[in-house]
Amino acid sequence: MKYIVCVKQVPDTSGKVAVKEDGTMDRSKMATIINPDDLNAVEAALTLKDKNPEAKVIVVSMGPPPAAKMMHELLAMGADEAVLVSGREFGGSDTFATSQILAGAIAHIGLEQDDIVFCGRQAIDGDTAQVGPQIAEKLDLPQVSYAADIEQEAGKLKVKRILEDGYMVIEAPTPCLITCIKELNQPRYMTVKGILEFDQKPYTVFDFETLKDEPLIELDTIGLKGSPTNVYKSFSPPVKGAGITVEPTAEGIGSMVSTLAAKHII
Amino acid sequence: MIFNEKYEMMRKLYREFAETEFTDELLDRLEETGEFDWEIFHKMAEYGFTGVKIPKEYGGQGGDSIAYALMVEEFARVSPVLSLYANTSNSLGAGPLLYCGTEEQKQKYLTPVAKGEKIMVFCLTEPGAGSDAGGTLTTAVEDGDYYVLNGRKTFVSGAPIADYAIVYAKTDPTQRGSRGISMFILDLKLPGVTIGKPEHKMGIIGYPTSDVVMDNVRVHKSDLLGPLHKGFSTAMKTLDGGRLGVAAQALGIAQGALEESITYAKERKQFGRPISNFQAISFMIAEMATEIEAARELVYSTAEKKDAGDPESSKLCAMAKFFSAEMANRVCYKAVQIFGGYGYIKEYKVEKFYRDARITSIYEGTSQVQQMVISGNLLR
Numbered sequence: 001m002k003y004i005v006c007v008k009q010v011p012d013t014s015g016k017v018a019v020k021e022d023g024t025m026d027r028s029k030m031a032t033i034i035n036p037d038d039l040n041a042v043e044a045a046l047t048l049k050d051k052n053p054e055a056k057v058i059v060v061s062m063g064p065p066p067a068a069k070m071m072h073e074l075l076a077m078g079a080d081e082a083v084l085v086s087g088r089e090f091g092g093s094d095t096f097a098t099s100q101i102l103a104g105a106i107a108h109i110g111l112e113q114d115d116i117v118f119c120g121r122q123a124i125d126g127d128t129a130q131v132g133p134q135i136a137e138k139l140d141l142p143q144v145s146y147a148a149d150i151e152q153e154a155g156k157l158k159v160k161r162i163l164e165d166g167y168m169v170i171e172a173p174t175p176c177l178i179t180c181i182k183e184l185n186q187p188r189y190m191t192v193k194g195i196l197e198f199d200q201k202p203y204t205v206f207d208f209e210t211l212k213d214e215p216l217i218e219l220d221t222i223g224l225k226g227s228p229t230n231v232y233k234s235f236s237p238p239v240k241g242a243g244i245t246v247e248p249t250a251e252g253i254g255s256m257v258s259t260l261a262a263k264h265i266i
Numbered sequence: 267m268i269f270n271e272k273y274e275m276m277r278k279l280y281r282e283f284a285e286t287e288f289t290d291e292l293l294d295r296l297e298e299t300g301e302f303d304w305e306i307f308h309k310m311a312e313y314g315f316t317g318v319k320i321p322k323e324y325g326g327q328g329g330d331s332i333a334y335a336l337m338v339e340e341f342a343r344v345s346p347v348l349s350l351y352a353n354t355s356n357s358l359g360a361g362p363l364l365y366c367g368t369e370e371q372k373q374k375y376l377t378p379v380a381k382g383e384k385i386m387v388f389c390l391t392e393p394g395a396g397s398d399a400g401g402t403l404t405t406a407v408e409d410g411d412y413y414v415l416n417g418r419k420t421f422v423s424g425a426p427i428a429d430y431a432i433v434y435a436k437t438d439p440t441q442r443g444s445r446g447i448s449m450f451i452l453d454l455k456l457p458g459v460t461i462g463k464p465e466h467k468m469g470i471i472g473y474p475t476s477d478v479v480m481d482n483v484r485v486h487k488s489d490l491l492g493p494l495h496k497g498f499s500t501a502m503k504t505l506d507g508g509r510l511g512v513a514a515q516a517l518g519i520a521q522g523a524l525e526e527s528i529t530y531a532k533e534r535k536q537f538g539r540p541i542s543n544f545q546a547i548s549f550m551i552a553e554m555a556t557e558i559e560a561a562r563e564l565v566y567s568t569a570e571k572k573d574a575g576d577p578e579s580s581k582l583c584a585m586a587k588f589f590s591a592e593m594a595n596r597v598c599y600k601a602v603q604i605f606g607g608y609g610y611i612k613e614y615k616v617e618k619f620y621r622d623a624r625i626t627s628i629y630e631g632t633s634q635v636q637q638m639v640i641s642g643n644l645l646r
Contacts, residue, residue, distance in 0.1 A: 072271065072275065195279065196327070196328055
């Protein structure tokens with residue numbers, strides 16, 4: 001049994017945003033963190049592994065070589081194996097291209113009957129929430145998004161999905177893909193033993209050569225050139241000033257009207 | 267010292283744990299009640315912090331002295347008292363067992379201590395024997411398969427919450443000074459053991475300290491630890507490791523106080539500008555940071571040399587503790603000074619750092635005892 005978790009190293013958006021000339025983010029100039037929702041996905045897999053110790057947790061990420069640091073931390077948390085998908089040909093991929101490559105990488109690892117693929121709901125840099133569902137589509141897997149509770153029974157999963165206006169509990173057969181939200185769990189810390197031993201666990205790099213013959217990957221729709229999305233511009237939005245709250249009373253509304261009038265808005 | 271990736275990962279782990287789990291609510295509760303918080307202790311145990319420096323075959327994490335010092339430093343940076351929670355098992359508690367426990371003793375006592383299932387403390391100090399540990403009056407007299415222990419140990423950190431204690435007792439009254447002393451593993455539930463009332467302390471509140479009184483306590487011979495009559499040298503070896511821990515604790519306290527001071531100096535305005543713009547304040551911060559950095563290098567390099575078996579490591583551990591503890595007291599004095607009146611108010615963290623720093627130059631050998639150890643090494 002395998003739990004494959006897709007993770008992404010993202011810029012720490014609490015810091016400053018650096019932008020390249022082509023409008024995409026200059027990730028090399030920004031501090032990085034593990035995408036928060038992806039940590040919930042890792043924890044979901046580790047929690048299930050706690051109950052099924054024979055299961056293997058494999059973390060998969062696409063990114064440049066420095067993403068190794070993040071993979072080491074995930075191994076120190078308890079993941080059993082790490083796969084870094086890394087190659088110049090993959091650089092600049094949008095969600096369409098990325099999900100193809102990740103689906104290809106997962107197919108390359110191989111999916112069996114009881115396996116589950118976990119993703120975070122969305123990454124804090126792009127906020128698209130597209131990659132998880134697109135991977136599921138490409139692998140032709142059932143998908144359950146916004147998981148806030150997961151129970152695994154023989155051959156199927158019971159998942160609670162949290163939506164804006166309520167929640168639903170649904171069943172899905174395995175193998176399937178789940179996207180996780182922060183309400184699902186509290187990610188565990190690394191352990192000292194995990195840190196001391198992470199380099200004894202399997203760590204594999206899938207480069208272009210490894211994946212180029214995967215049928216799920218179309219070579220002309222990967223990388224920056226092959227990505228259908230064109231980034232027009234990236235920028236830090238200007239910080240908005242604090243708003244003024246008025247009481248819904250005649251006096252409050254009167255003061256709001258006079259403020260708006262004084263600023264020549266009305 | 268330039269750390270490898272693993273030490274950097276450890277620092278990140280310890281810092282994230284402390285910043286997330288040592289909540290203001292928990293710190294206030296410790297300060298108000300003075301009681302040991304089992305919940306956070308169990309959480310530390312769950313992550314293996316109680317056995318950071320204990321070998322894996324005995325349930326520990328298998329870390330080295332730097333892994334241990336980093337943990338104590340990062341925990342103390344947020345809460346000096348909580349840094350003790352995971353410290354004792356790695357230093358004074360497990361030290362003697364690691365140095366001279368038999369395989370059977372290690373399996374029986376070290377493993378549960380490493381996992382945080384049991385707590386073991388260290389009983390050396392007596393009302394009349396502090397810095398002069400050779401003046402020990404507690405006695406152990408052989409009686410068949412047992413030793414009968416009588417005496418009073420004082421200022422035992424963690425005694426009210428402990429399961430076991432390492433006790434030093436005179437077994438050969440004909441030998442003078444520090445000779446003729448032996449070490450015993452004492453089960454604190456044995457008949458004749460009384461735990462005193464927790465002391466009201468100036469700082470490190472939330473980790474109870476009390477007396478341990480032994481009245482005809484029968485300790486089985488299998489719980490004699492190390493060679494008969496030769497326990498004192500093990501005590502000294504254990505104290506080396508303990509001193510490194512106190513040095514790291516002082517380092518963390520000073521770092522915490524510095525960070526508080528920097529934030530405050532930039533926010534607090536007097537005479538129309540932040541007080542950090544005044545040289546009187548900015549130079550204090552420069553001095554604090556420089557002293558901290560010097561102590562940090564001394565602590566890490568001592569940890570590395572101690573593990574490498576450097577023959578000077580006993581002296582270096584004394585130097586690290588002496589310098590780091592005195593440094594922390596100077597830094598916390600300045601931190602309170604930068605905060606002015608607010609630094610004297612309990613709501614501000616520097617008030618607590620100031621009180622907590624004070625113990626670091628006292629326990630596990632005062633600064634003056636460290637100077638005795640250092641000069642004794644130089645002048646022999």
